[in-house]
Amino acid sequence: MPETALSPSSLCQQCNGEPRKYRCPKCFMQTCSVSCIQTHKEATGCNGVRDRVGFVAIKEFSDQLLLNDLSFLEEVSQLRGRSNRDNLVTNGHGQKRPSFIKKLQDGCRQPSRMIDLKIMAPGMTKRKMNRSIYDQQKSEVLWTVEIIFGWDGERILRHRVKERSTLEDVVLASIGKDQVRQHRLGRYIDDDSAVFMIAPHASSSPYRRVDRNSTLADAIRSSTVIEYPTIHVARGSEISQFTVTDRLLCVDEVHQGPESSQGSDGGRDSTDQTGSECREHDVIDSDMDNFTIPRLECDPLTR
Known part of the structure; x- marks a missing residue:
């Protein structure tokens, strides 16, 4: 053939x-x-x-090319979403900070405060509850503050608390004028032996005892804060449940240098009042995500 x-x-x-x-x-x-x-x-x-974006004549167009185009459009959509997420990466949490949070962190870093404010990832409990802001006109931080009575008792969240407020005033405002709450929690204010403490930023660190007459700004100056400050108030046998630093951070000591504070301590080996010995890397997001608030009462915004 x-x-x-x-x-x-x-x-x-x-x-x-x-x-x-x-x-x-x-x-x-x-x-x-x-x-x-x-x-x-x-x-x-x-x-x-x-x-994949080249010209194809109609007579050469096929079902396979249509599927290829659909696949290409889907990949472009996925790439665009990934690009948007990548552009948000500005810190360890991989999340972009809104401008008001950046202003808040910058305000906390000022020499008059020297606060290392840690912001958690979106969706976490403390991140959602935090309404702290920095007022640039007044150069003042308005904090969200959590007050906890006892070891794990009633918890109250206050918003827009002025940093110049004393701790006692903050606690009094959280109790408010409600007679039932006053009856339940008023003893913490009336008891002169009640201890005011700032919660540590790491679970392995001790609580810092502070003077109830010190301002919020003085109490958290030169320290690390996770989202917002937490004030513990304890009395009687409740105090023994806390690991507290030996030193009491007093109003006068806050405005003195470390040398004068050491001198007034009578040569006693003291813990740094700023809490700088605490390791900031002891706190991880997973720990804070398990932070539960069994009884949370949010007061109206106050200015």
């Missing part, structure tokens, strides 16, 4: 000797074998990758 002659249009465009079997997705050159494909790529520099 005589062999059928192949037309030039059906031959490999690289060697012109064998029938065409393959078509390059990039330049549509038709070849007969892998060796011809490699030769074509080396000779032309073609990478063999299909141009």
